[in-house]
Amino acid sequence: MGQQPRTSAAKGASGADQVARVAGIKDVARQAGVSVGTVSNVINRPEAVLPETRSRVLAAIEELGYVRSESARQLRAGRSRIMALLVLDMGNPFFVDVARGAERAAREAGLGVMVCNSGQSPAEEAEYLGLFAEQRVCGVLVTPADATGRNLEAFSRHHIPFVLVDRVASSPGHCAVSVDDVRGGSLAVGHLLTAGHRSVAYVSGTGDLHQIRDRREGALSALDRAGLGPEALVEIPSDRLDVAAGRDAGARLLGLVPRPTAVFCANDLLALGVLQSLYAAGVRVPQDIAIVGYDDIEFAAAAAVPLTSVRQPAVVMGRMAAELLLQEADDEDGTHEHRSVVLQPELVVRASSTTPH
Amino acid sequence: MGQQPRTSAAKGASGADQVARVAGIKDVARQAGVSVGTVSNVINRPEAVLPETRSRVLAAIEELGYVRSESARQLRAGRSRIMALLVLDMGNPFFVDVARGAERAAREAGLGVMVCNSGQSPAEEAEYLGLFAEQRVCGVLVTPADATGRNLEAFSRHHIPFVLVDRVASSPGHCAVSVDDVRGGSLAVGHLLTAGHRSVAYVSGTGDLHQIRDRREGALSALDRAGLGPEALVEIPSDRLDVAAGRDAGARLLGLVPRPTAVFCANDLLALGVLQSLYAAGVRVPQDIAIVGYDDIEFAAAAAVPLTSVRQPAVVMGRMAAELLLQEADDEDGTHEHRSVVLQPELVVRASSTTPH
DNA sequence: CATCGTTGGTGAATCGATTCATTACTGATT
DNA sequence: AATCAGTAATGAATCGATTCACCAACGATG
Structure with a gap:
């Protein structure tokens, strides 16, 4: 096994008989003396074949190292048997959780998941959607990067099912799973108001994102x-939604007069x-400024x-989205009813917003 | 455009003429009055076609909404034109950065990336490698989950190039990109010793991972x-490498007698x-116990x-790995030389290990 | 005028797995 | 003995894009 001349097999057709590139189903059939x-x-249907024949075929498969070609x-x-997941930013652990949920559901159905980042860029989003169409993925889970929905509208002509994630359905042509962001924003700011604050800063994104707008509305x-x-x-406002953008926003927050006593971050x-910004400037949290975030990622x-x-129930959201997609993709007879599921967020109170004693 | 009866087109073959499932290259050819x-x-070679013919074809493509089938x-x-990336845990921002680097390099070459988690499980790893073989991916970037290398050895029979990520080459049959973990461990513990500590705890993984062993060796x-x-x-020791496992390890650390004054985490x-554990137990960091971590993720x-x-230069590592893979995959004439690149880590000192004043 | 080269275009063969109508055979039933 | 049911296996057609040997038309050249 370890002694065979591997190098010769790895090279092109320089040797004797064609080097048997990669064994196909025909090679297996020949080897086992049966038809393709x-x-x-x-x-695919082992029970429909006599045990004796079956084992002969399996032996041939093993011997030739045959692996069936998905492309064929x-x-x-x-x-294809691949589901695409297009999220805004894999650097955000929230989306990693969504991906985890989706992946689990997909694996249970024997599907692979292709995870991609749009980075909140509609152009990137469009490019990826094009890639998915070429790949003929069985469906797409997407957190839309552009609020206009133009990309998805264009995509819908390919008749590939898609499910919106973390976004309510904008048209009746698809399923969606979201979290009630208005309520989330309301919970966050309501909490701050209860604590006595009378002016709250909102560190938001560009406003292209529904999530951001809804949280603001709740606030x-x-x-x-x-x-x-x-x-x-x-x-x-802030163009991006990462830690670095948060540092910038913190600096701007410090420059405000009068300075808000609380900040709600998208x-x-x-x-x-x-x-980090406040800390570096010596501003105490929560005594001087209270902070409330959103997503409750592990690092919070x-x-x-x-x-x-x-x-937010991120893993659940990913799983539900994948399940809805699978339902739609498996639907042969057009009985599928598009659904829009809305999950509920939950406030988790920690030190950043509670005045000590 | 907005008025056409979309519903009829979306359903099965109930209407007049076949509903033209998805337009293929033949449909385009017919429409444009040319050959396939x-x-x-x-x-693929626009310059080899007369401008007049070309625009006629492009018009047909546009009109039919033709998208070429990657499967074909x-x-x-x-x-395929997809590169696979199999990491230990996408919940770890370190691997997210690796993925970012790889993705960027792949996109520049017009390839897609399929990111998957082995979750440190050799079984999952094997399953994914099987999936990749079926997909006939053009190559695999992998952070091996099992130290034995058995999975990869089995995989190598498919003649799909792979590059080890965050791991030195174990055999000469492939490229590898890694970070000098021995040096990293040495930097970390050297720093603690310089600060006067004489006993250091090492919170590690199961030891199945080279990274963990090398960091220990450096220590x-x-x-x-x-x-x-x-x-x-x-x-x-700890079976997993996530925050929850860290909390467990913290609890065990607190039970040790004599209690080490410093802890180095894998x-x-x-x-x-x-x-978190120490904090909850009222143990002060760094006064009572100093901590040094590894990876310098953004949340550190x-x-x-x-x-x-x-x-660790995670993004660079991902990019280099992808580039090595592309080199190998594009290599027709067998001139490719397998390379093993070792990058250098860097100690970033913060409050968790520096005695105040 | 015949020959050659070039350019633009054709269409059949190919990749590998699936599917399905067909065949071969075995027992059982009338 | 003839018919039928059922099982196991066959092999050709199919999916859609690529490739390549080949062809037609035209201008240039000897």
Whole structure:
């Protein structure tokens, strides 16, 4: 086994008989002395083949190191056994959890998952969607990067099912799984108001994202309930949603006059960045400024000051989205009903927003 | 455009003429009044077609919404235009960075990347490798989950190139990109010894991973240089390498007598978990126990006590690995020389290991 | 005018697995 | 003995893009 001349096998057709590139189903059939149809049956419907024949075929498969070609299956089937997941940013542990949930559900169904980052760029998103169409993926889970929905509208002509993740359905042509972001924003800001704050900064994204807008709306509604007008929400926009952007936002927050006594961040990465900035400037959290984040990623609890955050059921969301997609993809007779599932967020209070004693 | 009866097109063959499932190259050829070969040329060698013909074909493509099928291309080409990346844990930001680097390099070459988690399980790893073989991916970047190398040995019979990531080459049959973990461990523990510690705990993984063993070896060599024996390193093994495992390890650390005054963690996730445990138990860091982590993930700096850590050039590693793989995959004439690249880590000192004043 | 080269285009063969109508055979039933 | 049912296996057609040997048309050249 270890002594065979591997090098010669690895090179091109320089040797005796063709070097048998990669064994195909025909090679197996020849080796086992059966037809290709039988080999296919052994692989896909073993019970339809006599045990004796079956084992002969399996032996041939083993001997030749045969691995069936997915491309050929796909070509015949018209679509691949891969599900695509397009998220905004894999650097955000929230999306890693979504991916985990989706992957688990997909694996149970025998599918692979191709995870991609749009990086919040509609152009990147469009490019990836094009790639998915070429790949004839069996479906796409997507957290849309552009609010216009133009990319997805264009994509829908390919008749590949897709499910929106972390976003409510914008049209009746697909399923969606989301978390009630309005409620999440309301929980976060309501909590701050209860703690006595009367002016809250909102560190947000560009506003292209529904999540961001909804959280803002929830924040405003909480203010409204407390008898405060929208001017009590001081917006600090930020083009990206990562820790570095949070640091920038923190610096800008420090420059505001009057300085808000509380800040609500559109996600935990921003919150961690803001926290770093405040910390570096000697501003105490929560005494001087209280912080509430969003997503409750694992690192929120480990922060310099453990972060109060709005927890989202990320893994569940990924799993549900994948399951909805599978339902739709398996639907032969057009009985599939598009569904829009909305999950509920939960406030997790930690030190960053609770005045000590 | 918005008025066409989309529903009828979406359903099965209930209407007039076959519903034209998905337009193929033949449909385009017919529509444009040319042969399939010409359509193929328009797509792949546009300069070889008269501008007039070309635009007619492009118009047909546009009109039919034609998207070429990757499966068919792959079948013909023998391999896909997708590179696989199999990491230990996408929940670890370190691997997210590796993925980022790899993805960037792959995209530049027009390839897609399929990112998968082995979760440190050799069985999962084997399953994924099997999937990759079926997919006929053009290559695999892998951080091996089993130290025996059995999975990869089995995989090598498929003649699909692979590059080891974060691991030195174990055999001459492939490229590898790694970081000098011995040196990293040595830097970390050397730093602790310089700060006056004489007994260091090492929170490690199961020992199946080379990274873990090498970091340990580096730690021992640092002890040796300081005239201390291996008994000065108190090992706290842990089956996984995430924050939860770190919390467990922290609890065990607290139970040790005599209690080490410093702890070196095999990665930052463990370190963050340990930190949480110590913090919860009222043990001060670094006054009572100093902590050094590994990887210098973004969240290390944001921790309750900012973590001293050993930084690895993760993005660079991912990119280099992908580039090596592409070189090997594009290599027709067997001139490819397998290379093993070793990158250098760097110690980043923060509050978790420096005695105040 | 015949020959050659070039350019633009053709269409059949190919990749490998699946599917399905067909055949070969074995027992059982009438 | 003839018919039928059922099982096991066959092999040709199919999916869609690529490739390549070949062809037609045209201008240039001897």
